[in-house]
Amino acid sequence: MPLKSTFFIFFFALGFAAVAQTNPVIFRQKEQKKLQQLARVTVASPLEDNYDIKNLRFNLSMSNNSTYISGDVVTNAVAVQNMSAYVFELDTLMAVDSAKINGVSLPVASTGVVRTIALPAALSVGTAFSAQVFYHGTPQNAAVNNYSIGVTHDISNGVEMVYTMSDPYGAKDWWPCKQSLQDKIDSVEMMVTVPAGLKAGSNGLLQSxxxxxxxxxxxxxxxxxxxxxxxxxxxxxYKDYSYFMHFNNSSDSMLIQNYYYDSTAFFPANKANLDSTGVLINYFSDLFGRYPFYQEKYGHCFTTLQGGMEHQSMSTLGFADVQLIAHEMTHQWFGDNVTFEGWADAWLSEGFATYGEHLYLEHFHGAAAAATFRQQMFAQVMAAIGGRVHVDDSSSFAPIFDSRLVYAKGGAVVHMLRFLADNDSLFFAVLKTYQQQHAYGNANTEDLKQIASQLYNRNLDTFFNQWIYGEGYPKYAGSWNQQNGVVYIQLNQTTSKPASIPLFVTPLELKLSSAQGDTVIKIYNNAATQMVTVNWPNTMTGFTVDPNNWILDRSNTPMKHDISLSVPEIKAAQIKVYPNPASDAWQVENIVPGMQLSLFDMQGRKLWEAKVNNTMVSIPAHQYAPGVYLLKLTNEKGSEAIQLQR
Ligand SMILES: [Zn+2]
Incomplete structure (x- = not known):
């Protein structure tokens, strides 16, 4: 469905308003119009996986007044299986005129979009070959939630334009291709012939x-x-607005190139935003590692696209909002440099690009702007009780680009991964390492998990299981009391989708409030009911859970003031120990959270000690000699002892 120019102007005006006010979500939603498209597991025909593409050479004729394309594409590839046929994809609206394998003309058979060239002699594994396909036609322009896939012809302010949009399966609409995420093409030469007066913008550097x-x-x-x-x-x-940016702490510079079409209104109003592009390249290079395509350029082609698309080294934008620029630029690292291995991992692209907006707001507009963005992102996720970030693509069709789960929840998970690090340099080291280890290649969720686990030096199974593969979020209720300067908090966690995740294990901030000032404490929430005791001289008036919005959660505010709440008395008879005698370990249950447990031998030597914020604990026994031991349980109400046997 072609876009109406009046519609475009409407969004354009919104764009200006948002530059001034930093409206966080409007522009993200534009790109999210890609949502709910259908993913498939792999290429249209498994025979396409019989070769590995090395490079492509396009030689196309195009114009700005129709989507008609004619020309040829040469695919240089190597057989990775013995091949008796060369198979590629091209939409049925496009006609194949002729084709050559290694310079020899051969017929092309078509079954829908799957095109097959039977080879006169089989190609054995490791054989390099070239396939040249001559074709022409008027590509489709499939409107998916107003996001046009394929090739679009549009008019804005009297200016005609034609632009391509291949994500996720629109490449076949306009060129003979293999739509495989994992067969990254080593290099591409794009030759486009257009009527004089027009410019054609594309990936990489303009050679001539x-x-x-x-x-x-x-x-x-x-x-x-x-x-x-x-x-x-x-x-x-197009008009070309280009300049060079200079990388921090380096003598290197790089071209920033903008192809824009409306010089009277657009350029004066947006020059400052276009100039921000170079600043942002430096900012993200500091966070993620040097911009991956730094020997070429970063640029924008402006069109009537309702949002942006992260075309490598030349994003297509519908407007010059800096937050949108930040989103598509973050993709140059997350999605373009490191491409998700399958559509199930699309959050590695969109979740990070969404978080790129957060990082931009945080750095250039301050913590409050980022907090507003985050609140809206989290609210979007929790508008429904469940849903997985990791799209289940075990069936042949699955929704991808789900705005709530892949963009918003994906972005929230990146934020929670940062919280878990509790150290920004550690968090960004994970992102840099991920970029380095998978540079110019592919990665999946487990690859990210492995790097984060290694650098955080902790097992992240629970984190990824609950937030990426699991559904829902924790919900907190609680009560509090204060006696003699000691604060007692009872925190209760339920979850929005207990059938998926009955308990979220997470670090958690609690803000204690008082007229004399507030304080934030950090706990590790790993039980459905947890007692927290803390000494605090201020006169407490209440507490809130997760005051800085670090995690996806809902909580009851205000929390109940329960004057009966204090540390419960220890009743030794209620404590359950098994096995007793034990040879390996004693399991101790029914502990009042917050108790101090100390293990002594009969000579009074302390062998082991822990403050237990849970209701159960395992105490190692195997290293002790057989005999009788004493387990002392202590809290503010007193202490009790239990006899243990080894
Ligand atoms: Zn995106």
Missing amino acids: SNATGGFVQYRWKEKYPIVYYLISVSVAP
């Missing part, structure tokens, strides 16, 4: 623009690996 007979051939070269859905072309009577 040669005018002949009323036409200009633009030749772009992307020398970094690229996945099929990031290859793009935009054609319009």
Whole structure:
């Protein structure tokens, strides 16, 4: 469905308002219009996986007044299986004129979008070959939730333009391709011939623009690996606003290139935002590692797209909002440099790009702007009780680009991973290592988990199981009391979807309030009912859970003031110990959370001690000699002892 220019102006005006007010979610929602498209597990035909693409050379003719395309694409590849046929995808609206394998013309058979060239002699594993497909046609423009996939022709302020959008399965709409996430193409040469007066923008660096007979051939070269859905072309009577940015702590500089089409209104109003692009490249390079395509450029092609698309080294944008620029730029690391291995892991792209907006707001607009964004992001996630970040694509079709789960919950998980680090340099070291280890390649959720576990030096199974593979969020209720300067808090956790995750284990901040000032304490919440005791001289008036919005959670505020709440008396008879005698370990249950447990031998030597914030604990026994031991249980109300046998 072609976009109406009046519709575009409406969003454009919103864009200006938001630059001033930093409205956090409007622009993210634009890209989320991709949501609910259908993912499939792999390429359209398994025979496409019989070869590994090395490079592509496009030679296309295009214009700005229709989506009609003609030309050819050369695919240089290597057989990874013995091949008796070369199979590729091209939409049925596009006609194949002829095809050559290694320069020899061969017929092409079509079954829907799957095109097959039977080879006169089989290609054995390891054989390099080239396939050249000549084709033409008027590609489809499939509107998916107003997000046009394929090739779009549009008019804005009287300016005609044509632009491509291949994410997730639209590459086949306009070029003969293999739509595989894992077969990253080592390099792409994009030659596009357009009528004089027009410019064609694409990935990588512009090598030349040669005018002949009323036409200009633009030749772009992307020398970094690229996945099929990031290859793009935009054609319009573009103006070029380019400048060089300089990398921090380096003498290196890089081209920032903007192809824009509306010089009278757009450029004066947006020049400052375009100038922010270089500043942002530096900012994100400091956080994630050097911009991955730094030997080329970063740029934007402006179109009527309702949002943005992270085409490698040349994002397509519908407007020049800096938050949208930050989102698509973050994708250059997350999605483009490190491409998710399967659609189930799309959060590794969209979750991080959403969090890129948060990082931008936090750094350039302050903590309050980031907090507002985060609140809206979290509220979006918790608008429903369940849903997984990791899309289940074990069936052949699954929803991808779900705005609530892949974007918002994905972004929330990145924030919680940062909270778990409790140390920003450690958190960003994980992101940098992930970028380095999987540079120009693919990664999945387990790859990220492995790097984070290693650098955090802790097992992250629970974290990933509950937030990425599991559903729901914790809900807190509680009560409090204060006696003689000691604060007693009883915290109760239920979850929004107990059938999936009955208990979330997480660090948690509690804010204690008083007229004399507030304080924030941090606990480790690992029980459905947990007692917290803390000494605090201020006169407490209440407490709130997760005051800085670090985790996805809901809580009852205000929490109940329960004057009967204090540390319960220890009743030794209620404590359960088994086995007793024990050879390996004593399991101790029915503990009042907050108790101090100390193990003594009969000579009064303290062998082991722990403050237990849970209702049960396991005490190792195997290293002690057989005999009788004393377990002393202590809290503010007194102490009791239990005899243990080894
Ligand atoms: Zn995105």
